[in-house]
Amino acid sequence: MRIYRIDHVGQVAPDPEPQVGLLERLFGFERVRSWESEADGTRGVRLEVPGSWGQAWEVVAPYGDGSPLQAYLDDHGGRAGLHHVGAEVTDLAAVRTELEARGIKAVDGASGRWLEASLSPPEHGPGVLFRMRGPGGLGLCGDDAAVPAESGPRDGPALGIVGLDHVCQAFPDRDELARWYEGLAGFVPVWRTPLDEHPDMADLVMNVPGSAICWEIIMPRGEDSFIERFWDRNGAAAHHVTFEVADWDRAMAACAHHGTPTFGENEGATDGAAWRDAFIHPKHTGGVLVQLFWEERPGVWVRSDKIPASWT
CATH class of the missing domain: 3.10.180.10 (2,3-Dihydroxybiphenyl 1,2-Dioxygenase, domain 1)
Known part of the structure; x- marks a missing residue:
């Protein structure tokens, strides 16, 4: 398998708006798209990171009954934090085959558009969670149905x-x-x-x-x-x-x-x-x-x- 591009860093929060506001005010990120996807059990916001070429920051939150993100938050005491790294691969089927051969469990995203897996040697326990998609699709968080969004008001200087x-x-x-x-x-x-x-x-x-x-x-x-x-x-x-x-x-x-x-x-x-x-x-x-x-x-x-x- 080959990861040829990191698309975004995904952060989970019980409610995306307070976190997005912080990222806009202090970090200077620009809100560009938002979405709600009951099929994926997520709602969220995609933000541009100043100076980053093609890499973004996404804040995701539970949406609807039975959301996997709600289960994740429950397992982590309801705390917000880094959830996953979104990446593009050349062949999603080949990724699944390679991961299975290495004893790594890969979980399907909605409608099989992406895979989720912990990419660390399995004998050491879970590592960083990656969400991977192949060519021809944009969805990694339910954000394939995202609509344009505008940033909120700023209060003072950002980090630059x-x-x-x-x-x-x-x-x-x-x-x-x-x-x-x-x-x-x-x-x-x-x-x-x-x-x-x-x-x-x-x-x-x-x-x-x-x-x-x-x-x-x-x-x-x-x-x-x-x-x-x-x-x-x-x-x-x-x-x-x-x-x-x-x-x-x-x-x-x-x-x-x-x-x-x-x-x-x-x-x-x-x-x-x-x-x-x-x-x-x-x-x-x-x-x-x-x-x-x-x-x-x-x-x-x-x-x-x-x-x-x-x-x-």
Whole structure:
């Protein structure tokens, strides 16, 4: 199977409107389509992410009796959070065959238009949920019947996001999961941090062919790693989503205006160019840990000073 494009990140919420309002005001996302689909048991909104080429953000919520999303929320204490990553594949039937051969259960979407599966080695339990569609269809959430929608009023400055950079997943062994994604879906390893660079973690980043979005894998190192604690609670789930901002001071001013604190700020310089990053806690974003970064010159934030990824 080959994933050739990431279409969107899907976030689930009991009610989409408050979450969409937050994404419009603080993140500067633009509402473009909305839908209600009783057949899929969903209602939701699709939003454009500034600077992202073909990648969007979708907020989905239960709709109608017996909605699978309501069951999902019930299983997660009613909490909003990241639900799935929407992707396009070249051959949906081939995807099903490949997943079954690897012992991964694939669930049909409405009318067989898409498949839903956890794309992680099954012996490690559920990982990040992917929704995949083949050529010729647009529906992944009931949104094939979406109608145009306009964004609501803005209140103050937004973060100044210029792109969705990557999705990060936690896993005990970065090389094991990277090989899995490379063999299963054609992800390409790009770079890794040296094993001893950070006391509590090491990471590896992969490109998704056809997408501007990358895939980061972080694994724990040392005693009492934050990744180890996350793994104990959540398994191979998505850890965070990262956005680039155009101006760091502007982004921090927007957070202050909207009463949104940040934490874990870092700053440094690579090849003489400055960079900064920080996180926003999930309780301020609707259940998703968000990382923001700014770089003075393209490619200097955690890239040009890292060693290339290699299996040798």
